[in-house]
Amino acid sequence: MLYIEIHQLRTKRLRISQIARKLKISRNTVYKYLNMTFEEAVEEFGTIERKKKLDPYRDWIVTWLQENPSMSGAQILDWLQEKFPDLQVGESTVRRYVKEMREIYQIEKTDEPREHEAVDELPPGKQMQVDWGQTIQKTIDNKDIKLYFIAFVLSHSRQKYMEWQDRPFTTKDTIRCHENAFRYFGGMTEEIVYDQDNLIAVSENAGDLILTKKFQAYVNERKFQIYLCRKADPQSKGKIENVVKYIKYNFAAHRIFSTIGDWNEKAWNWLERTGNYKVHQTIKKRPYEVYQLEKKHLRKISSPLSLTESNPIEIITRNVNKDNTIRYKSNRYSVPIGTYTKCSTVNLQINNEKLIIIEPTTGEILAKHTISLEKGKLIKNTNHARDHTESLDMLKQRVLHLFPTGEASRQYIDEICQRYKRYRRDQLLILQRVAENDPHWIPMALEKCIREKLYSANAFQDVVNYLKLQESNPILEIQVNSTKLVSSIAVETRDFNTYIQRMGGKTNE
Structure with a gap:
C-alpha cells in the first residue's frame, strides 16, 4: 500500500520532500520505492519475509511509541533491557528499528511543550538585556573565520547595540563594550539582565550574587542592579535572545568579512538602517522612534571609569x-x-x-x-546523594522551630523570603544550617540583624561568625577604650646621670 501511495502522489507532481512529509517517511524511502517496479516491490516485500532481531518485540515497541510519541530510541532500548534482561542488541539497531516502526505506523515524534506566560511591558529606562553570540563567516580569501559579538537591547523601546571581535570576549572587553553601549544609548537603565556567563558571575549564592572581581568593581562604580537568569531558562531574557538571532541571520548571514573595523562599521550602519529602524513585530513601532522617548528616562553617565587593572591569579x-x-x-x-x-x-x-x-x-x-x-x-561519594527536601512551607516551619519563639523571628524570616523570592529555598537552607550549627548565637544575631536591618541569610551567617569571633578574642571588646587605658598607666623614669654613667662619662656630682 505504501508503494502505491507513493506512486500516486508522484503522478500528482508532488516533490520528494512533499511526499515524505505527507506520508511521514524519510526521503530515502520515497526514492527507494520510486526506483522499484511493482513486480520488484512484490518480490521484495510480498513473498520474502525478512526477519529482524527485534521483530519478536515489535508489539511492545509499537505500543510504547503510540502511548509515548516523544520516546527516543535510547529509552526504548532501556525499557527492552529492563523487561527482557537477556536481550543483547546494539543501540543503533534499536534506533533504525524504531525509525522504521514510526514510518510504517506513521507515529510522528513529538516534544512535550513548555508552557509560557506573557509578561507586561517594562517602563522606559527600567531594564536592559545583554547576551553574547558567535558566527562563522567567509573571508575575502574564501576562508572560514569565527567572529564573536556582544549585543544590548533596551527592553522598553527595543533599541539595539552590538560590537564584534575576532577573538573571545574577556571581562575587560565586556566592560569596555558596556561603556560604548551606554554612550550609544545616551545613558543606562536601572537593571541589566544577564545569562550566567563566567565573564561576569561566579555564583548565584542564594540571591546574594557573587560576581567576578573585575565585574563586581565595575558594578560598584556604575551602581546598576543585576538580574541573573536561571540556568536553562532563556525565556527570562527572550528579548535579547531574539536580538542575537536577528543579528546572526539578518546582518551576518552570507556577509563577507575583511577586517574587524570594517565589520563593526557595517554592523552599526545596519543598526541605523534596519535593526533599529524597521517596525518591531511585537510593539508595532520603530525602535528608534520609541527610543527617542525612552532616552529621557535613562540614567546619565558623566564621570569616567576609575577602575584599575589587577593581576589575575592563575587557578585550575x-x-x-x-x-x-x-x-x-x-x-x-x-x-x-x-x-x-x-x-x-x-x-x-x-x-x-x-x-x-x-x-x-x-x-x-x-x-x-x-x-x-x-x-x-x-x-561518587556515598554522602553525595540527592536530598529530597520538603516543601517550602515545611522548610520554613522547620527553620522557625530553630529560631527563638516569637513574632520577631517570624517577621524576620518572612521579610527574607519576600526579598529573595527566587532564592527562598536557598536562603532558608542557609538559615537552617546556621541555626543547627550555632544555636547559642541565634537570639543575639537575630536581635542585631533586626536592629541593623540586615535581611539576608548570608548577612545573618556573617553576624553569627562575628559574635563567635568577638567571644574568642576579648581584646576586640576593649579596643574602644584603649586610649583611656594607655593614659592611666604610670611610666617609670630614670635620672639623666644614670645614662651618662652607663656611657662612661662624668657626672656633675
Whole structure:
C-alpha cells in the first residue's frame, strides 16, 4: 500500500520532500520505492519475509511509541533491557528499528511543550538585556573565520547595540563594550539582565550574587542592579535572545568579512538602517522612534571609569555538570548535590593521589576523591546523594522551630523570603544550617540583624561568625577604650646621670 501511495502522489507532481512529509517517511524511502517496479516491490516485500532481531518485540515497541510519541530510541532500548534482561542488541539497531516502526505506523515524534506566560511591558529606562553570540563567516580569501559579538537591547523601546571581535570576549572587553553601549544609548537603565556567563558571575549564592572581581568593581562604580537568569531558562531574557538571532541571520548571514573595523562599521550602519529602524513585530513601532522617548528616562553617565587593572591569579578550574559532577582525566567525580545550582565552576587541587574539589569563593572543600587510573568511570561519594527536601512551607516551619519563639523571628524570616523570592529555598537552607550549627548565637544575631536591618541569610551567617569571633578574642571588646587605658598607666623614669654613667662619662656630682 505504501508503494502505491507513493506512486500516486508522484503522478500528482508532488516533490520528494512533499511526499515524505505527507506520508511521514524519510526521503530515502520515497526514492527507494520510486526506483522499484511493482513486480520488484512484490518480490521484495510480498513473498520474502525478512526477519529482524527485534521483530519478536515489535508489539511492545509499537505500543510504547503510540502511548509515548516523544520516546527516543535510547529509552526504548532501556525499557527492552529492563523487561527482557537477556536481550543483547546494539543501540543503533534499536534506533533504525524504531525509525522504521514510526514510518510504517506513521507515529510522528513529538516534544512535550513548555508552557509560557506573557509578561507586561517594562517602563522606559527600567531594564536592559545583554547576551553574547558567535558566527562563522567567509573571508575575502574564501576562508572560514569565527567572529564573536556582544549585543544590548533596551527592553522598553527595543533599541539595539552590538560590537564584534575576532577573538573571545574577556571581562575587560565586556566592560569596555558596556561603556560604548551606554554612550550609544545616551545613558543606562536601572537593571541589566544577564545569562550566567563566567565573564561576569561566579555564583548565584542564594540571591546574594557573587560576581567576578573585575565585574563586581565595575558594578560598584556604575551602581546598576543585576538580574541573573536561571540556568536553562532563556525565556527570562527572550528579548535579547531574539536580538542575537536577528543579528546572526539578518546582518551576518552570507556577509563577507575583511577586517574587524570594517565589520563593526557595517554592523552599526545596519543598526541605523534596519535593526533599529524597521517596525518591531511585537510593539508595532520603530525602535528608534520609541527610543527617542525612552532616552529621557535613562540614567546619565558623566564621570569616567576609575577602575584599575589587577593581576589575575592563575587557578585550575573545572565546570560543574548538571548531574553535579566534574570531569578530570576522562573520569567523572561527584560533588555534593546542589553544587551545580550554586556555582558553575570549582577549583581543583591535586595532592599525591587525592583530588580535592574546592568552592572558589569561600575556599570550602566540597569533596575529596582518590584519583582513578581508569577511564570513563564515575567516582561518587556515598554522602553525595540527592536530598529530597520538603516543601517550602515545611522548610520554613522547620527553620522557625530553630529560631527563638516569637513574632520577631517570624517577621524576620518572612521579610527574607519576600526579598529573595527566587532564592527562598536557598536562603532558608542557609538559615537552617546556621541555626543547627550555632544555636547559642541565634537570639543575639537575630536581635542585631533586626536592629541593623540586615535581611539576608548570608548577612545573618556573617553576624553569627562575628559574635563567635568577638567571644574568642576579648581584646576586640576593649579596643574602644584603649586610649583611656594607655593614659592611666604610670611610666617609670630614670635620672639623666644614670645614662651618662652607663656611657662612661662624668657626672656633675
